[in-house]
Amino acid sequence: MVFAAAIATLLLYFIRPQDWISFVEGVNVVRPVIALGLIGLVMRRRGSRTSGPLPFFKTPHEWLMIAYLGYIVITSPDSFNDAKELSSQGAFYFITLHAISSGRQLQLFLRWWCWALLGIVVMALGTVYGFDFTHSADATAAMAGRLSLRSWLLDNPNALGHTLASLLPLLYLSMYRGKNFISKLVALLLILLAGVCIWHTQSKGAYLVGAAGMTLAIMIGRPLWLKVGVMAIVLGGGQAALSSLPRMSDISSLKNDEGVMGRVMAWDLARNVTKNKTTGEGWKRFNAVIRWEGEDINKATHSSYIKVGADLGLPGLFLYLSILCVGARTLLMFPAANTQMEQERAALLSLLACYCMSGWMIDRAYHTEFFMISGAITAYHALCVRAVFRVRERAEANDLRPSVSLPLQPEAPRFVWERWTTRMLSWRRYGLTDALAAACALWLVLTTWDYVLTNF
Numbered sequence: 001m002v003f004a005a006a007i008a009t010l011l012l013y014f015i016r017p018q019d020w021i022s023f024v025e026g027v028n029v030v031r032p033v034i035a036l037g038l039i040g041l042v043m044r045r046r047g048s049r050t051s052g053p054l055p056f057f058k059t060p061h062e063w064l065m066i067a068y069l070g071y072i073v074i075t076s077p078d079s080f081n082d083a084k085e086l087s088s089q090g091a092f093y094f095i096t097l098h099a100i101s102s103g104r105q106l107q108l109f110l111r112w113w114c115w116a117l118l119g120i121v122v123m124a125l126g127t128v129y130g131f132d133f134t135h136s137a138d139a140t141a142a143m144a145g146r147l148s149l150r151s152w153l154l155d156n157p158n159a160l161g162h163t164l165a166s167l168l169p170l171l172y173l174s175m176y177r178g179k180n181f182i183s184k185l186v187a188l189l190l191i192l193l194a195g196v197c198i199w200h201t202q203s204k205g206a207y208l209v210g211a212a213g214m215t216l217a218i219m220i221g222r223p224l225w226l227k228v229g230v231m232a233i234v235l236g237g238g239q240a241a242l243s244s245l246p247r248m249s250d251i252s253s254l255k256n257d258e259g260v261m262g263r264v265m266a267w268d269l270a271r272n273v274t275k276n277k278t279t280g281e282g283w284k285r286f287n288a289v290i291r292w293e294g295e296d297i298n299k300a301t302h303s304s305y306i307k308v309g310a311d312l313g314l315p316g317l318f319l320y321l322s323i324l325c326v327g328a329r330t331l332l333m334f335p336a337a338n339t340q341m342e343q344e345r346a347a348l349l350s351l352l353a354c355y356c357m358s359g360w361m362i363d364r365a366y367h368t369e370f371f372m373i374s375g376a377i378t379a380y381h382a383l384c385v386r387a388v389f390r391v392r393e394r395a396e397a398n399d400l401r402p403s404v405s406l407p408l409q410p411e412a413p414r415f416v417w418e419r420w421t422t423r424m425l426s427w428r429r430y431g432l433t434d435a436l437a438a439a440c441a442l443w444l445v446l447t448t449w450d451y452v453l454t455n456f
Contacts, residue, residue, distance in 0.1 A: 002044065005037030006099035006372075007112050009092060013368045014116040014163070015123070019151045020134040034088055037095035053101045054382045060430040061326050061378040065093055067430075068319040072312065075279040082283050092368050096375030097382070106344050106379060113351075114174055117167040118190065123149055124160065124197040147200035153367075158302070160197070161206025162358040167194050168210050169217035169350035173343060177217075205361035213354045220346045264456045265290045266299040270310035271449060279313040284366065286310035304358075304365035305445050314442070320365065321445065322438035326430065327352055327377040329437065334384050341383070348377055360448075 012033065018024050044053055057063060069090050076082040100106045124147055127136040136150040146157035154160040168191055175187035198206050215234050219227045266288035273280055280286065286307065288299045301307045309317040331349045336342050351373055355364075364370060 001040030002037050002095060003099040003105060003108075005033050005040060006096050006109065008033045009037070009095065009368065010109075010112055010372065011116050011119075013372070014153070015119045016151045016153055020136070020149075030088070034091045034095070037099070038091060041095070041098055054098055054379065054386070056098075058385065058428070059378050059381050060427065060434065061323070061330070061374065061381060062094075062097070064319070064323055064326060064430050065090070065374065065378075068316075068323060071316055071319055072283045075282065075312065075316070077282045077285070086283075089366065089368070089371055093371040093375045093378075096372045097378045100376060100379035100383075103338070103341050103344070103383060106376065106383065107340060109376060110170070110344055110347050111174065114167065114170045117164060117170070117194075120149070120154065120160070120163060121167070121190075121194050121197055124164075124200070125193065128196070128200055146202045147197065157201035158203045158205060158362055161201035161203030162209055162354075162362050164194050164198050164201075165206045165210035165213060165358070166351055166354035169213040169354070170347055172214060172217045173220075173347050173350065177343075205358065209354055209357045209361075212357055213350055216353050217346065217350050220349065221342065260456065262290060262297075262299045263302050264453065266301050267303070267306050267449065268453055270301055270306045271453060273310045274314055274317075277313060278315070280309070280311045280316060283311055301363055303360050304363050304370075305360065306449065307363045308365045309445075309449075317445065318438055318442050321441040322430070322434060323374055324352070324356060325437045325441055326434055327374060329434065330377055330381045330384075334381070336384065336387075341380075345380065348373070348380060352377065 009030065012018070012030055018027055018029050069086050072086060073079050073083045096109075100109055123134050123136070126132050126134060127140055127147060127149065134150050136148065139148040139150050139155055140146065142148070143157050148155055148157050148160055154163060171187050171191050171194070175190070176184050179187070195210075198210055211234075215230060219230050222230075269288045269290075270286060273286060286301075288301060290297050290299045301310065305317065305320075308320045312320070328349075331345055331352065336345055355369065355373055358364070
């Protein structure tokens with residue numbers, strides 16, 4: 001029941017039939033799904049630590065998420081109403097986390113994520129090639145021909161482009177890398193179709209994120225010489241390839257672009273908030289109003305980091321970055337030696353990287369996507385901890401025979417898994433190392449923010 005609720009949330013978030021199917025248009029279809037997931041969490045039986053559902057609050061990620069949500073409520077000008085809305089966001093996180101209680105379920109969850117994005121590709125291709133079953137032609141026309149969908153999530157070309165950019169590395173990792181010829185052929189076809197959709201969005205940021213995501217996916221787990229070769233090719237020919245894409249030829253004249261100028265003005269207003277208000281304007285309360293040609297115009301920040309900084313202040317931005325940093329630490333420091341789990345780790349790392357890069361160009365700081373990615377990474381962390389217990393129990397029983405359930409390959413020497421298990425079990429709470437990493441991330445965000453304001 002919990003896993004079904006997580007998949008339903010995933011599909012409703014990306015495909016959003018409630019936005020373009022007339023008889024369910026405007027209906028809150030997500031609330032019953034949340035209720036189903038929470039009921040499932042309460043009713044399911046607790047099992048052993050090695051086979052049953054994952055235990056609650058056994059990872060640093062969960063405590064950090066609670067601290068982040070609690071900070072938002074405490075600093076909000078309207079704590080009661082914001083707490084009610086935030087409860088659904090927290091539910092998305094915990095439902096995703098506890099829906100995934102095995103490596104197989106993590107694999108299925110990421111497959112469904114890939115299929116949901118492929119559903120968006122079908123919707124977008126329908127708009128481009130004349131079978132517009134989502135009635136999105138008007139939305140595209142309103143954006144001067146740049147592909148958009150009739151959807152709350154994808155109603156502008158940048159949002160659509162960045163969403164599909166993360167599909168490229170997912171398809172490569174799940175259907176191309178290490179697969180047979182037929183699977184590779186299908187993967188190339190699907191990547192081409194997704195690329196056609198991104199092409200029609202004419203989103204500069206989506207081109208960059210898609211290229212960076214694919215480069216990362218190709219390099220993950222490869223030997224050093226191949227990584228160096230890939231980077232040499234990307235640095236040598238990447239700029240020329242990107243410059244041939246729509247709207248990329250004028251990237252050198254961004255300072256004169258009215259859209260960029262408007263964003264910079266919004267970023268400047270947001271930066272003033274971070275300097276003058278410790279806790280910001282309050283959750284979802286920052287609005288950049290720009291005076292332009294005698295009119296007051298509301299301008300979006302188009303950045304998750306800028307939006308969080310203005311809404312929640314620097315402490316809130318620090319907590320937001322902390323969640324991203326602990327997720328990156330899990331995926332970078334605790335690779336699974338099991339081949340299938342290693343593939344899921346690479347997919348999660350690609351998703352996280354694409355989300356972080358897109359965070360400079362679109363605002364999805366409070367979207368369900370953030371909570372689902374964080375929940376899936378936390379589940380991976382918890383599964384690694386569970387696998388450690390399996391190894392230790394076998395070691396204590398002097399039984400180190402090969403088993404597909406072990407997190408390490410059978411040929412791994414004893415000292416390798418001993419070092420790995422010690423490192424994993426020693427990280428159970430948010431500590432000084434995590435705070436330092438988040439502080440560095442905060443410094444980088446503020447430095448980049450100020451650099452843009454100074455040079456644009």
